Amino acid sequence: MIKIAVCGAAGRMGQRIIVAAVEAGCTISGALERPGHPQVGQDAGLIAGVGSLGVAISDDLNKVVEGCDVLIDFTTPKVSLKNLEICGLKKKAIVIGSTGFTPEERALAAELAKDIPAVLAPNMSVGVNVCFKVLKDVAKTLGDDFDVEIVELHHNKKKDSPSGTAVRMGEVVAEALGRDYNQVANYHREGICGERTKEEIGMQTVRGGDIIGEHTVYFIGQGERIEISHRAMTRDMFSRGSVRAAKWIVGKAPGLYDMQDVLGLK
């Protein structure tokens, strides 16, 4: 059974990943938190609510990576890039779920993943990844006659905006329509900002309370509208997806993969 280490182990996702890994019969070989985190030194299983695992949460990245087959990392882009670099040096696989990467940081991630197998995906749920596939077909079929707007809702602790999932949805639709997402994404409308352009993809963000994550892509035509929505009711399909990705990536050829690869949706 594979040995999994979890980075961000005391976080919302880290705790659920420990639960999912234990439920899947994997060994938790290590758990990482940032230096100074109040739960460093405590048992990772007790923090996650699965009982003692005999694995103390550590802040020693090198040591934890050495002891695992694969590191699952749900933290921030900067931490994830550092983790990729260390996994590269130690020839370990990595699964990254962090979001909020700039295009430059994504390019750096691809570069760092040249020597090791790595999964980087903004959303590990099967449902969202099926949505990515469906969105491509819908956008291609509808073409330029429908305006595209994307709305996402998340909890009030989320740090990045728009969500990584919303950005990927925008990229999928833009590519299907022959547009460059970075040129056509419109994140802000205020005041007399003029009529909507045909090409733009509106990106709207709602933050509040404990919303786990909801995404809707609107295709708005004359006299009709299609809405493709995904609503997450728990974090468990993200955590189970990350463990599925971890089992899949160990032993694969070096390179950067995504969840579509893991799920065979390409």
Ligand SMILES: NC(=O)c1ccc[n+]([C@@H]2O[C@H](COP(=O)([O-])OP(=O)(O)OC[C@H]3O[C@@H](n4cnc5c(N)ncnc54)[C@H](O)[C@@H]3O)[C@@H](O)[C@H]2O)c1
């Ligand atoms: N890909 C997906 O399916 C998916 C699903 C949910 C969340 N996310 C993303 O995962 C990330 C984390 O989300 P969250 O809700 O768990 O956040 P969180 O803030 O609850 O957890 C992040 C954890 O990382 C820890 N951390 C920060 N710096 C660290 C370091 N240097 N070393 C080790 N640990 C460090 C923090 O202390 C914290 O406990 C976000 O980017 C979020 O958007 C992705």
Ligand SMILES: O=C(O)C1=N[C@H](C(=O)O)CCC1
């Ligand atoms: O809670 C979060 O943060 C989430 N982030 C991901 C994103 O940015 O797309 C996925 C859903 C939950």
